[in-house]
Amino acid sequence: MFATVFHRPQPLLDQLAQLQQALSRPRASDATADGIRAALAGSFPPVNVGRTERSIEVYAFAPGLDAQAIDVTVERGVLRISGERRSGSKGAADGVQIYAAERWHGRFSRAVTLPEEADTGRVEAHYRDGVLRVSVGLREQARPQRVNVQ
Amino acid sequence: MMTEQTQLSRADNEPATSGTSVPTSASRKPSSAHSAAGANAVERPIERAVEPAVEIFEDAGGITVLADMPGVPREGLNVQLDGDTLVIEGEAAVLAPEGMRGLWAEINVPRYRRAFTLGRELDVARIEAGVKDGVLTLRIPKQAHAQPRRIAVSTT
Numbered sequence: 001m002f003a004t005v006f007h008r009p010q011p012l013l014d015q016l017a018q019l020q021q022a023l024s025r026p027r028a029s030d031a032t033a034d035g036i037r038a039a040l041a042g043s044f045p046p047v048n049v050g051r052t053e054r055s056i057e058v059y060a061f062a063p064g065l066d067a068q069a070i071d072v073t074v075e076r077g078v079l080r081i082s083g084e085r086r087s088g089s090k091g092a093a094d095g096v097q098i099y100a101a102e103r104w105h106g107r108f109s110r111a112v113t114l115p116e117e118a119d120t121g122r123v124e125a126h127y128r129d130g131v132l133r134v135s136v137g138l139r140e141q142a143r144p145q146r147v148n149v150q
Numbered sequence: 151m152m153t154e155q156t157q158l159s160r161a162d163n164e165p166a167t168s169g170t171s172v173p174t175s176a177s178r179k180p181s182s183a184h185s186a187a188g189a190n191a192v193e194r195p196i197e198r199a200v201e202p203a204v205e206i207f208e209d210a211g212g213i214t215v216l217a218d219m220p221g222v223p224r225e226g227l228n229v230q231l232d233g234d235t236l237v238i239e240g241e242a243a244v245l246a247p248e249g250m251r252g253l254w255a256e257i258n259v260p261r262y263r264r265a266f267t268l269g270r271e272l273d274v275a276r277i278e279a280g281v282k283d284g285v286l287t288l289r290i291p292k293q294a295h296a297q298p299r300r301i302a303v304s305t306t
Binding site: 089129 | 207208209210219220223243244251252257285
């Protein structure tokens with residue numbers, strides 16, 4: 001049975017506390033928001049990060065991109081996702097009237113600091129349905145190990 | 151541009167006057183096929199949904215709507231017409247590996263929903279919808295009769 005990247009079970013009081021935090025400062029309200037690369041809430045693309053025993057999983061919600069034009073780099077323990085998204089109505093013929101332009105467009109770049117135990121030699125990236133998933137392996141010694149009791 | 155076509159379902163019982171791109175089949179249920187994504191939704195009495203960011207523009211032939219719905223596959227998309235209200239809904243199905251713990255989440259709700267009211271000059275029978283790379287594209291053509299017409303003035 002698979003879980004989804006969306007679900008984070010949170011008690012109601014925690015959610016209220018988070019909401020209060022979110023209102024009191026213009027930053028993403030999360031435990032890791034104090035990281036030096038933590039971005040302002042509303043950055044494109046939104047990113048979810050998860051961890052399994054074997055890997056760090058980064059999900060970037062960036063619809064409407066050409067998979068070949070997405071740059072994913074790992075340098076000195078920082079995973080960087082960058083690219084460009086074009087406006088859908090740009091370049092349309094004259095006489096086109098625009099009523100709503102909420103979709104973000106332009107060049108983007110987001111960075112995620114990887115933990116020390118990340119194996120930057122084992123990075124995979126897949127783009128599907130507008131979601132970029134980057135999977136970074138963890139080193140063997142970082143995985144949970146079972147110690148036999150003598 | 152639209153590589154994958156999806157079905158539109160009509161909630162009203164009016165027969166389509168022209169065109170055949172809107173079948174009158176029953177509406178699809180978006181959540182049933184995605185039990186993984188919907189597993190948590192089942193317990194919630196009200197399904198939370200976020201409004202997708204849209205881009206709407208009009209040319210001589212009609213109106214185009216683009217909506218960002220990352221993670222929504224073609225099967226998770228539901229476009230429904232109820233009277234003159236057009237509702238777009240999408241259920242994201244982004245699977246995570248087993249045992250994954252969330253460390254950071256900027257997207258928490260796997261569902262998108264937004265409604266628009268359409269004008270009478272639009273030809274709802276010929277709406278086309280497609281989704282590619284998480285972007286829903288709707289094309290709503292204008293009625294053919296929306297053309298200038300001269301009115302004869304009679305004397306009594």
